[in-house]
Amino acid sequence: IGGIEKMSKSKKNTVDPDDIIATYGADVARWFMLSDSPPDRDVIWSDERVQGASRFVQRLWRLINESAEVGTTAAAARPAAFGTDALALRKAAHGALDKVSTGIEKLHFNVCLAYIREFSNALGEVLARPG
Incomplete structure (x- = not known):
């Protein structure tokens, strides 16, 4: 993923979500796109932010599994x-x-x-x- 600037087809700096989905999965791609910016702002793609979203989604799954193991x-x-x-x-x-x-x-x-x-x-x- 490139540097921080507005994505533009003419600048050829667009990000293909398929690459992120293939690497991190659809849940991470969705979490990143929704959590990064309000709907009226452009999403700024960066490897670090996508990796942060990946870590959080993994943590969330871990917490859910731990909660299920506790049971009631x-x-x-x-x-x-x-x-x-x-x-x-x-x-x-x-x-x-x-x-x-x-x-x-x-x-x-x-x-x-x-x-x-x-x-x-x-x-x-x-x-x-x-x-």
Whole structure:
């Protein structure tokens, strides 16, 4: 991926998304394109930013898998049975869901992805605690 300048066919500096998809996968390409810029701005492609998106998508998958391994029982799924971490995480999840829903309605996808990052940080902190 080239230097930082506006993409233009006449300058022959366009980026073929197929190359990024082949190297990093479609999830990373989507995450990068949506998280990098608001819809009204041009996306500035760089290897470092795409690699950062790749690291985050891998981290997100890891967190989801770790969460699934923790599991829960039907009795523990009731908020009254939640511990402090579970209540905080539930609050963070509901807050993120509300903010993401609002962002989608307003077509602010980059902001939605920032809220997903926020929630993933909260989830990572809870999963990193012993116990």
